Amino acid sequence: MTEASHASTARPGTVLDLADLHGSLSDPALLSMNLLNEVSERYPDAVSFAPGRPDPGGFAIEDVHRYLRAWTEHVTDGTDQGAETARNRLYQYGRTKGVIQDLVARNLATDENIHVDPETILVTVGCQEAMVLVLRALRADEHDVLLATSPSYVGITGAARLVDLPVVPVDSGTAGIDLDDLAAKVKGAREAGLRPRACYLVPDFANPTGLSLDVPTRHRLLDLAAELDILIIEDNPYGFFGDGAAPKPTLKSLDSGHRVVYLGSYAKTLLPGARIGFVVADQPVVRGGETAGTLADELSKIKSMITVNTPPIAQAVIGGALLENDFALREANRDATARYGERLRHLLDGLAARFPTPSPVGWNRPDGGFFLVVTVPFVADDDLLAYSAKRHKVIWTPMHHFYAAEGGARQLRLSLSSLTPEKIDLGLDRFAALVTDLLERT
Amino acid sequence: MTEASHASTARPGTVLDLADLHGSLSDPALLSMNLLNEVSERYPDAVSFAPGRPDPGGFAIEDVHRYLRAWTEHVTDGTDQGAETARNRLYQYGRTKGVIQDLVARNLATDENIHVDPETILVTVGCQEAMVLVLRALRADEHDVLLATSPSYVGITGAARLVDLPVVPVDSGTAGIDLDDLAAKVKGAREAGLRPRACYLVPDFANPTGLSLDVPTRHRLLDLAAELDILIIEDNPYGFFGDGAAPKPTLKSLDSGHRVVYLGSYAKTLLPGARIGFVVADQPVVRGGETAGTLADELSKIKSMITVNTPPIAQAVIGGALLENDFALREANRDATARYGERLRHLLDGLAARFPTPSPVGWNRPDGGFFLVVTVPFVADDDLLAYSAKRHKVIWTPMHHFYAAEGGARQLRLSLSSLTPEKIDLGLDRFAALVTDLLERT
Missing domain, CATH: 3.90.1150.10 (Aspartate Aminotransferase, domain 1)
Structure with a gap:
C-alpha cells in the first residue's frame, strides 16, 4: 500500500x-x-x-538596479568595511525598525518640515502595515475605539477589523473633518464607557473624497485633539499632488506635543512595487510612571511578530531613490x-x-x-x-x-x-x- | 507668535x-x-x-541584480508585451496572493514532492506573516486555542499573542512531538469548553530543540490529527539541512486530506534580505454549506489588510533565484x-x-x-x-x-x-x- x-x-x-x-x-x-x-x-x-x-x-526596470546601486555605493562609501556592511545589510535580517530610517528622516525634513529622531521611525511593508501596528498597539481591550473621518479609506477600516477595534465615524463634512462632530463622538463614546484612542484622517486630498483640511482647521484639530486627549493618526500618501495651490503644512509639522502619529508611503511618490511605507511615532511611553521609550519602540515589538523586518532589498531600492533625488521627492514628483x-x-x-x-x-x-x-x-x-x-x-x-x-x-x-x-x-x-x-x- | x-x-x-x-x-x-x-x-x-x-x-550584491534580471527575462519572454508585463508587475501593486506563486509551486514539486495548485499558495513577507495570517483566520473567538510543541519558536508564540490566541503547549519529548500528550491536551481543552484549532510544529530540525520526527511518527501524527479533527501547521525552514541521513517526507507531502497548512521560507535557503516566505493553504472552505473557495482565499483577504501584497521587487529576486536554480534548491544548497x-x-x-x-x-x-x-x-x-x-x-x-x-x-x-x-x-x-x-x- x-x-x-x-x-x-x-x-x-x-x-x-x-x-x-x-x-x-x-x-x-x-x-x-x-x-x-x-x-x-x-x-x-x-x-x-x-x-x-x-x-x-517613465519607470523602467533599470531604475530598480540603479537605485540599488546608489544605495550600495552610499553604504559602501569607498571602503572595504563599508562594502561588507552593505553586503550584510542587504543579505541578512536587519533591525526591526529598518535600515533606511536615517534617509527617511532626511526626506521628511526636506519635503515636509518634519524633524524627528530616526529612532522614532519604523520602515514598514507599505503604509498598511503601519496602520496595523498602530491600531494593534492602541487596542488594549474591548473598550477601545478608533475615530475615523467618514467616508474612510477601506484599509483603515480593515486594519481595525483585524484587531477587533470598532471604528466610530466622524463626518468629513466639506472641510475634510467636522470638528463639532469629532468632539460629540468622543464625548458620546466616553459616556458609553468606551475609550476613544485616536482619530484617523487623510488631511490632504483624502481617499475617497479628495477633500483637504485648510490651515486654520489643521490648527483647530490639533487644539481639539489636545483638549480631548486623543491621538491623531495622519495618513499622507497624496500630499504632493496639489494642483497649483501652495502645499499646506502637515499636522505632524505643526505638532509640538507628540500628538500626531504620522503615516507615510513611497508607493505614490516613488515605486509601489517596493511596498515601502513608514510611521513616525515619537510619543513618549511610560511604564509604572517611568520613561520606557517611545511608541516607535513598542511598534517595533509588534512588527517583530508580524513581518520581523521590512525586506532590506526593498528598503535599499527606496533608499537609493531618496539618495538619487537628494531627499527632495516633492521636486522629483x-x-x-x-x-x-x-x-x-x-x-x-x-x-x-x-x-x-x-x-x-x-x-x-x-x-x-x-x-x-x-x-x-x-x-x-x-x-x-x-x-x-x-x-x-x-x-x-x-x-x-x-x-x-x-x-x-x-x-x-x-x-x-x-x-x-x-x-x-x-x-x-x-x-x-x-x-x-x-x-x-x- | x-x-x-x-x-x-x-x-x-x-x-x-x-x-x-x-x-x-x-x-x-x-x-x-x-x-x-x-x-x-x-x-x-x-x-x-x-x-x-x-x-x-559567497553571497554578493551582484547576485540580487542577476536574480532580478533572470526573473525579468523570464517574464519578458522576448516579447514587447512581455516586457510591459514585467515592467508593470515590478512597478505596480500586484495580486495579494503574489506574483511568483507558480514558481513556488514548481519549487515545492521539485524539492518536496508537494503538488498543489498555485492558487492555494500565498507569498508572504517572511514566514512570520504567514503565521499571523493563519492564526488570525483561525482565532474566531475567545474559545479558540492553538496547540504548539513546547519548547516553541518564539515567532509562533508572539503571533498567537498578537491575535489574542492562547497557546497550549504539547511536549516535544524526544521524538519531536509526544502524541499522547497531544491527544490529552486536545481532550482537556475540549472538556474545558475550548476549541483547539491546530497544532503547530517544525517536524525537521526544530527551533529550538533540533529534534526531527521520524517517518512513522509523521504518519501517526497525521492519523491522530484527522481523528482529533484539528489542523496541522507545518513550519519547514530547515528541512534541507540534514547531516547525511536521507531527507524525510514533509507532512504536507503525506497529506491527502488537506489536513496540513504548510509554511515555507526562502530566508534560510536563498536570501534572508528578500523576506520571502509562503503558505500553502489548500483547505476547502464552505459558507452556509456551499463551497466558498480555499483557506488561501480567506488568508488573502486578511493579507490585503496587513501588507496589501508582498513587495513584487523582493518576489522577483526570489523568483529569479528559483529560475536560475531550476527550482532545485536542495541541490543548490x-x-x-x-x-x-x-x-x-x-x-x-x-x-x-x-x-x-x-x-x-x-x-x-x-x-x-x-x-x-x-x-x-x-x-x-x-x-x-x-x-x-x-x-x-x-x-x-x-x-x-x-x-x-x-x-x-x-x-x-x-x-x-x-x-x-x-x-x-x-x-x-x-x-x-x-x-x-x-x-x-x-
Missing part, C-alpha cells in the same frame, strides 16, 4: 466553515478591498476609474504632479461638458489628489457596477464601500491617477451613456 | 502608558524576540551562539548543507572534548539543522547571559524564552549556523570557562 492510499482511505478530509473563522472574513471592509483590487482585472475592456494607482510614467493635475482638470471639465447645469449629476471639486466624488440620481451599488462594466465598459467605485454603516448609496468615486486624458474622455462618454440608460429606466 | 510657540504653549503633550497598550507589549514572548535579535549587537566582541541566521557563504553539517559535528565534537563523561553538562545530538540544546547544572537565565557576554564574551540563548510557562531554566540553545569551526572552538572555550566559573561559585 502506498503512503498516499494509506492516508486517503484512513483519514477524513478537512473542511473549514467560514462561520468558524475570524469575523473579519465575513466583513464588508475586507470583501471591499478584494473587489476593488480585482474588478478592473475582470473587465479588461472597460475604462476603469476604480484603482488609485500611480502612473508609472514635479512632472507627475503636473500630470495628475492635468488629468484632474480634464476630468472636471469633462464632467461639466457632459452634465451641464442644471443636471441631476453633481460632483465635488478637489484641488489635487487622485479622487473625486460624483453624486447620481440612482443607487450606485455593486450590481450597478457589474452592469456598468459589462454593458457600458466603464468601471468606478461605489461609495458605499467607504462607509461603515449606511451612506454613499447614490455616490461613486472616480480615480484619475492612472488614466490618460484620452481614456478619461472615453470613460466619461461611457459613464454619460450609463447615466442616460439609467435615467431612461427610472 | 510662531505656530510652534502657539502650539507648545496651548496644547498639553501626549504621554502613553504601557498599561493602556495591547497586552502583547508586556508579554515575555515579544520581549524575547527583541532581546534575541539585539543581544549580539550589544556585545560585538563576544562569540555569539544566539542568532539562527544563515551563513551568507548542497554546499551550504555540507557547511552546516560540518559545523554541527564540530560543535558536537567540541562539547564532547570539553565536557568528557561523566559531566554535569549534557546536550542532545540532532542530525541536522541550526540548533542544539545544552543542559547545565545552574540556572541559565537572562542575567547569566548578560554576565556570560560581558565577562566571558560568549552568547547563547536561555531556553526559558521558548517555554510559555515554566521550563528550560537550566537549559540553553546553541546555534551553529553563522559560526566558523574556529569561532565555534573559541566560543566553546569561553563557554567551558563560564561553566567552570559557575561551578566554582556553587
